Amino acid sequence: MNTDTRSAPTRVLVITGDVLGAKMAGPAIRAWEMSKALHASGCEVRLVSTQASTLTHDDFTVAEVDERALKGHVEWCEVLVFQGYTLSTFPWIRKSGAIIVSDIYDPMHLEYLEQGKDVSPRVRSKQTEYISEVLNVQLELADYLLCASEKQRDFWLGQLAAVSRINPLTYDRDPSLRSLIDIAPFGISNTPAAQTRHGIKDEVPGIAVDDEVILWGGGVYNWFDPLTLIRAVDKLVHTHPKLRLYFLGVKHPNPDVPEMRMAAETMQLADELGLTGTHVFFNTEWVDYDDRVNYLLDADIGVSTHFEHVETACSFRTRILDYLWAGLPIVSTDGDTFAELIRSHNLGEVVPPEDVDALAAAIERTLYAPDRAVMSDRVREFGQTMTWDRTLRNLTEFCAAPIMAGDRTRRSTPVRKEVLRAFGRLRHTIFWRRTENLRQLIRKIVPLR
Structure with a gap:
């Protein structure tokens, strides 16, 4: 436990390499919510994007920065919170006197094993090696690290051991190593979801107000399996003609993130089965962060399907947090962190990977369950255990009394x-x-x- 007692608020700089704006993906959303939570906890906060920013906040600075401007912010801060490629893009940060917090909620090297299937074997191998080294540098230099789940933490502890961060200095300070790496999952809004307009029903041509909507609440990436979902929908529409599947976003808001092969294959399969525009619908843009609630509350259930691989095992599907916020019963593939939560808290159904019949049956049972309203209340109630003020508590408590890692002065460059x-x-x-x-x-x- 940190024993630092300070009167002045801690100066915290949050850096993201993602786009901060009306339309945001996971990394930007997380940086935005971290900044709000840190301010609410009493820290003096600055949030900067090295990509682009159009956001403002009444209580803290939000800015788009080039390298020169970033240096001024780094010199100002006492604690630096970052994610992604920041340390590799700006290696001079390593020499700053700031206490460094690395947000490794996204195991990027595992994601790339699937994402990289779209490129040549040589490029895929080199890029996987590069991303692994980017993460190793973070693990070697960070004073404190945050990940999304206990399963992820076990994974990262192995990689920390490989780069010699589990050593007598870090162990003797805290044998649990919680002071080195702990959990800070993605969260949901602290305020209840409230609809201000229709986003899907009676708004999207082909979807009426009394249709039954299944929501795919995020991007279509190579590590997901929307193909099995579309085939399951194809089985169901003959007996449930009012069933509709809506993909909330296809085009990523960050221009540096390319459209992935799976997105094209998904739209192609829907076309081949004659479902596009009648039972399967694609929003080819990206929904505004503050407007997504109007789409979530137009849905009847939420779905997340993926393949069985190591990325799944270490993932923390952020779209399911939105389902919890909106009270949407969930149908999900087995194998990730949320599968056990769905089962143990009776939040929906869990099915084996790539099983069309099992998925179709689970959707049918969940969507047409007589007690679906009761299940929805249960989902919403469980969601209150995962609000941002709760999930980011380890970060806010650390920044209230920040401390360098026990091995910082002995650490190798x-x-x-x-x-x-x-x-x-x-x-x-x-x-x-x-x-x-x-x-x-x-x-x-x-x-x-």
């Missing part, structure tokens, strides 16, 4: 780490074994100190 790794590899070579006698002679002549 990335360059020295690479030298040590190369030296370690050398010790296992034939050359090293053959020169043992020579090295023994040198040690006798020039004793090592």
Whole structure:
């Protein structure tokens, strides 16, 4: 536990490489909500985007920055909270005196194993290696790290051990290592969801106010499986002609994020089955962050389907948080963190991966359940345990009394780490074994100190 007692508020800089604006994806939303929570907890906050920003806030600075402006903000702060590629893009940050908090809620290297299937094997291999090294640098240098779940934390502890961050200095300070890495999941709004207009029903051509809407509440990425979902819908529409599937967003708001192969395949399959515009609908843009509630509350259930792979096992599906906020019963594929929550709290149904029949049956049972309103209340009630003020508590408590990691002064720089790794590899070579006698002679002549 931190024992720092300070009278002045902690100066915290939050950096995102994502677009801050009316339309935001997960990283930007998280940075925005972190900034609000930190301000509410008493910190002095600045939020900056190295990409683009059109947002403002009455209580703290929000800005788009180039490298020169970023240096001024870094010099100002006591604590620096960042995500993604910030340290690799601006390596001089490593030499700042700020306490560094790395937000690793997104295991990017696992995502890229699926995303990279769209590029050549050589590019995929090199990019996976690069992303892994980007994350290793963060793990080596951060004073405090945040991830999305206990399962993720176990995964990151393994990678922290691999880069020597689990050592006597960090362990002796806190054998649980919670002071080094802890949980700060994605959250939901602290205020209840309230609709101000229709976003889908009687608004999208082909969807009437009395239709039954299944919502796909986010982007269509390669690690998801919307194809099984569309095939399940195709099975159901013959007996449930008023059923509608609505994809909330296809085009990512960050221009640096390309459209993925799965998005094209999903729209192609819907066309081939004759479902597009009658039972399956695509919003090809991205819904404004503050307007998404009007789409969520026009839906009857929420769905999330994915494949069985390591990305799924370590994921924390942020779209399901929106379903909780809106009180939407959930149908989801098994294998991720939320699957067990859905089962244990009776929030909907969980099905095996890539099983069209099981998915169709689960959708039918959930969408047409006589007690769906009761289930909706239960989902909404559980969502109140995951509001932003609760999920970000570890971050706000750390920033109220920030402290450098126990091994900060003894930590190797990335360059020295690479030298040590190369030296370690050398010790296992034939050359090293053959020169043992020579090295023994040198040690006798020039004793090592």
